[in-house]
Amino acid sequence: MSEEAAFLSAIRERPGEDTVRLVYADWLDERGDPRGAFLRLHTVLLATAPDHVQRGAAESELSRLRLQCSREWLGAVEFEREHLHAEPPVRPGCRCFIGLFPSEVKKGIPPPELHAEPQDTECGAWKRLCELVERAADDGRAEFAPLGELQPGDREHIVTLPPTIAKLKRVRRLHLYGSHLVRIPPEIGEMDSLEEFDPYTSYRLHWFPYEITRCKNLRTSRVSTRALYGNHKYSPPFPRLTPGAFAGRVEPRELPLACAAPTVRACSVCAEPFEDRRAHRVWITLRVATDDLPLLVNACSEECVRALPKPQSGYTNRPHRGGTSRQQQQG
Ligand SMILES: [Zn+2]
Ligand SMILES: [Zn+2]
Structure with missing residues (x-):
């Protein structure tokens, strides 16, 4: 060899x-x-x-x-x-x-990890998606269904949306039916006109950014709830949010980048910029439009975590960091 x-x-x-x-x-x-x-x-x-x-x-x-x-x-x-x-x-x-249905959860199977698949930003599919976002921002359309406009075979390459969706100020209906998305960027919170959000049958989309609660006009949603962390039907556990660790490894606070990228972000709760030290990340389940969604919060402080609204009844009754079982989360 x-x-x-x-x-x-x-x-x-x-x-x-x-x-x-x-x-x-x-x-x-x-x-x-x-x-x-x-x-x-x-x-x-x-x-x-x-x-x-x-x-x-x-x-x-x-x-x-x-x-x-x-x-x-x-x-x-x-x-x-x-x-x-x-x-x-x-x-x-x-x-x-898999292996996390209610009867099995008690057996101490480890909780899932957040999907960490990177988005390839050099592939044709991503470039076409970014162009579609630009075009939709320019023409001010009310309805945006980008995946349907991609070429066959493109969809598999798309695991997130570009942050430029923040420019879609006039889009009222966002259709992402049957996507392979694993995450939605927090910039969705800047889509001020969003009324209808439809990622139905996106079975790898298990959570949403807390920033989606900023979409004050959002009234209708169609989410495959069985794919959500902590959903009512199967209560699958949430990934554990451990400060300074991810997937059993030590998470670097700053990444070794050729081009320096900012380490400052806007707080999910108060929107103030802060130096992200990964210390105040929590899960909370809230009613958003017509679904109960598990939301990931990146807060600037414990004060902002305390300022979160009361979780939707029937779910873990306070913000939490996930873990093996629902019982522990409620602990
Ligand atoms: Zn998954
Ligand atoms: Zn804050």
């Missing part, structure tokens, strides 16, 4: 371990191979929650580095996007709630 094949097989055998990935990255660097930089940033992103303030910038940088890597090689190191590296590509799956 060649030295390189040995590295790849070690990564496959121990996907949760960073050491072998970083040793391999050094080995690539020493040979002037640009894949070393990709592997290093990719390893950092595995430890970075999807709601991290620098995540978008890091994903853009990773996407640029990815351009220099072969699909076969990516298939061996990018486990979270393996469906895209399959030949032919397959629809992405979701195993978050």
Whole structure:
């Protein structure tokens, strides 16, 4: 087995371990191979929650580095996007709630992790989506159904929406039916005219940003509730929000970016900018439009956490950090 094949097989055998990935990255660097930089940033992103303030910038940088890597090689190191590296590509799956039905929750199965799949911002599908957002912002349309306007096979590549959705000030109805989205950016809260939100059958969309509560005109929603954390039907547990940790790894406070990205964000609650230290992140379930939605709050302070509204009745009765079972969350 060649030295390189040995590295790849070690990564496959121990996907949760960073050491072998970083040793391999050094080995690539020493040979002037640009894949070393990709592997290093990719390893950092595995430890970075999807709601991290620098995540978008890091994903853009990773996407640029990815351009220099072969699909076969990516298939061996990018486990979270393996469906895209399959030949032919397959629809992405979701195993978050497997083994977590009420009868099984008590057995101490660990809670799911937030989907951490990075968005490829260099692929054609993403570029077309960004163009559609710009066009919709320009023509001031009231109805926006971007996924239906993409080309066949594009949908699998889209896991989030661009932050430029903040420009869609006149969109009243947002249709995302049957998407493979895993997260919605907080900028959705700036879509002032939004009245109707329809991500129905987006089975990998388990949570929403608290900022969606800023859409004061939002009246109608159609969400596949069985796919939501803490939903009434199956009560699947919420991912644990541990300060300074993600997916069993140490979460970096600042990411090693080629272009510096701001570490300041707007508080989900008071909207004031603050230096994000990942300390006041909580879950809360609230009625939004016509659904009870699990919302992720990135607050600036405990004061702002205390200022949150009372959770929808029937759910955990205070803001919480998730965990193994509903009982613990209610603790
Ligand atoms: Zn999932
Ligand atoms: Zn605040």
